[in-house]
Amino acid sequence: MGILVFIVFSMALTLGIVIVYLNARRLSGDNWEALVARIQPVPFEDLEKVALDHLQPQGSQLLIEPEELWKLVGGFDGLKRMRQNADLIIQLAAHVRRWNFDESVVVAERIRQDTVMLKRALFKIQIQMLFSMRKLHVPFYVHQAASSYYLMTRRVLALYQTNQFVLYPRLTEVL
Secondary structure, X not given: OHHXXXXXXXXXXXXXXXXXXXXXXXXXXXXXXXXXXXXXXXOHHHHHHHHHHHHOOOOOOOOOOHHHHHHHOOHHHHHHHHHHHHHHHHHHHHHHHHOOXXXXXXXXXXXXXXXHHHHHHHHHHHHHHHOOOOHHHHHHHHHHHHHHHHHHHHHHHHHHHHHOOOOHHHHHHHO
16 A cells, blocks of 8 residues: 555656646746746736735734725736736746846745745635635735735846846836
8 A cells, every 4th residue: 555655646746847847948948028928917006005015014004905905906817917927027037047147046036935925825815715715814815915926026126127237127117
């Protein structure tokens, strides 16, 4: 029985590694313009308002009501766009390795960690909305998702501003 579990686990792990490798290879083959062209628009000013409400608490911490919070991030569509953009932002950070390997690796890892937090929050939102569980927690996860996405965009823009000022204006337009 133990050998069967080991074989199944090994096959699942191998399949997972192959899928990650193929996705990484597909994304790394894209040039910079192709990556930027695939970024979905997200209402940044509204997203920034939500993120800063979470990251920089003020005296009154109940300024944004849950309905307004949901509207500011663009609802399910806005959250879906953030999720789609997350992997592209990691690739944009990794693209800087041509000019500054050390910094790009560190920033790409920070963005990857932000992406994990974003995807975890989005997953929890989907589960709770699907099963009508504790909808009270959904605004907290929306704050986490918005904050993670905000940090990702700030990190990649700062990286480009420092290392590739020629591409920076185009990236600011898209993000």
